[in-house]
Amino acid sequence: MEQYTGKSIFNAIAIGPIYFYQKAQATVVRKHVDDIEAEKTRFASAKDAALKELQILYDKAIAEVGESGAGIIEVHMMMMEDDDYLDSIGNIISNQEVNAEYAVATTGDNFAKMFAAMEDEYMQSKASDVLDISERLIQALSGTETEMKMEQPVILATQDLAPSETVQLDKSKLLAFITEYGSTNSHTAILARNMGIPALIGIGLTSKDHGKMAIIDGANGILILEPTMEVLRDYQEKKAKEEQQKHLLQEMKGKTTLTRDGKEICLYANIGNVGDVAGVLANDAGGIGLFRSEFLYLEARDYPTEEEQFRTYKTVAENMAGKKVIIRTLDIGADKQADYFKLKKEENPAMGLRAIRICLSRPEIFKTQLRAILRASMFGTIAIMFPMITSVWEIKKIKEILAEVKAELSEAKIPYKDVEIGVMIETPAAVMISDLLAKEVDFFSIGTNDLTQYTLAIDRQNQNLEMFYDAHHEALLRMIEMTVNNGHRENIWVGICGELAADQELTERFIRMGVDELSVSPAYVLPLRKLIGEIETNG
Ligand code: PEP
Ligand code: MG
Secondary structure (H helix, E strand, C coil): CEEEECEECCCCEEEEEEEECCCCCCCCCCCECCCHHHHHHHHHHHHHHHHHHHHHHHHHHHHHHHHHHHHHHHHHHHHHCCHHHHHHHHHHHHHHCECHHHHHHHHHHHHHHHHHCCCCHHHHCHHHHHHHHHHHHHHHHHCCCCCCCCCCCEEEEECCCCHHHHHCCCHHHEEEEEECCCCCCCHHHHHHHHHCCCEEECCCCCHHHCCCEEEEECCCCEEEECCCHHHHHHHHHHHHHHHHHHHHHHHHCCCCCECCCCCECEEEEEECCHHHHHHHHHCCCCCEEEEECHHHHHHCCCCCCHHHHHHHHHHHHHHCCCCEEEEECCCCECCECCHHHCCCCCCCHHHCCCCHHHHHHCHHHHHHHHHHHHHHHHHCEEEEEECCCCCHHHHHHHHHHHHHHHHHHHHCCCCCCCCEEEEEECCHHHHHCHHHHCCCCCEEEECHHHHHHHHHCCCCCCHHHCCCCCCCCHHHHHHHHHHHHHHHHCCCEEEECCHHHHCCCCHHHHHHHCCCEEEECHHHHHHHHHHHCCCCCCC
16 A cells, blocks of 8 residues: 555545556657658658648638638648758658658758747747647657547546646546646646546656556545555545535525525536536536636637537526526636647746737637627526736727627627626736726626736746745735725626635635625535525624
């Protein structure tokens, strides 16, 4: 029996076998080839396959986001057919008698260095494009696409999981996960909480651990490998008790969330996709306070179409049967990356081109999403909120774009409702101008995850800063209070949808500040309803 300690993300127990997943390593090995002509033919067919893939992506992008979104794919197709690039690959194969993968990787590196050294900024930007097409060609040559094949419920162990990888996991086969790297406030951690599964960070297992029986004790942040029969039995009992307690909380279902002195609090849940709605209903949340719509984009290999998005939002609205569904518009960027957005690598992505900044710089993408949301508004009670706002002009611009989309829908006789709009308060700038923002919108939802990182200057992804990270920092609590007061002065409601909303040590303080809504991972709804029932607003 071995025991490890990590940082816990969700307090629950999981018992099952370890599935170790080694991420694909894009290393290219130089190999000698005897038949040079056969190698060149192999390269030619891989290039055709890669070009076909690009053509499909191009057609889809043209249909969905128009010329500007498709332009980059066209550039990649042209680069893949470039004579100098192809000659270099052909020459390396012939002169050095080596495999095509090696010739492509070498050519890609040489061309990227050449572009990077140019004066012109536009030409410099071609360096990442040439590396990108070379990577695509290498994949086509080696046919690598490592997939996780979890055949039974397992505890997944790996080095790191990006949010885009986490959303693609088969949740019916996932008991828990363990990663070597990551932080407790990352989006991967948030996803685990939304799914209600235990996860531990900071434990590095290896392929030698694959298949070993394991226990995750989320309450204590412990992983036990190959437990003795006695320990296993002990944890099976604890798990049964955990189930019993969950069962007891069921008595809170169907009840309104009221403080002891009768003030109603909206207790909503956070979701990332349609699959999470089952958890929202099972835990009887009063609505959805944060639908992180970017996960729709992260699950896809290309921009989700208006139709695809419409169907998703409609299904969520219908399943919620009239209860409020607050859809947050695309918050991509920083740790949430989808390759097809072709976002440039940034030194400081958390402060870079992300969220509303992408939507306002690429309005075709934004308008597609707004159209889909407005169309879905006919099927329930939908509200829209906008992430990462820092200035009043942004919300004014958003309202202009929204008005354009509404006019286009009216023109085409497509019905929609006038939905509530709100902003996320997740930058110190938004807090400081919340008096002005409150005049523009119907509600505020405080995103404490980002508000904490920007206020304390602590990167939420950086696992080495946890000793400086104070989730209860007075600066943050004062900012929340200021936002609530400014919102109430303009008669709009104010909620919290960041992870802090579920922090039971702060619930009383939030309620006394006058917070109107708390939106949390589904599994926290019933425990919070119980706790709120014990709080006096003016005690
Ligand atoms: C937040 O920042 O608190 C928030 C709710 O948004 P996200 O965690 O998706 O950045
Ligand atoms: Mg945020």
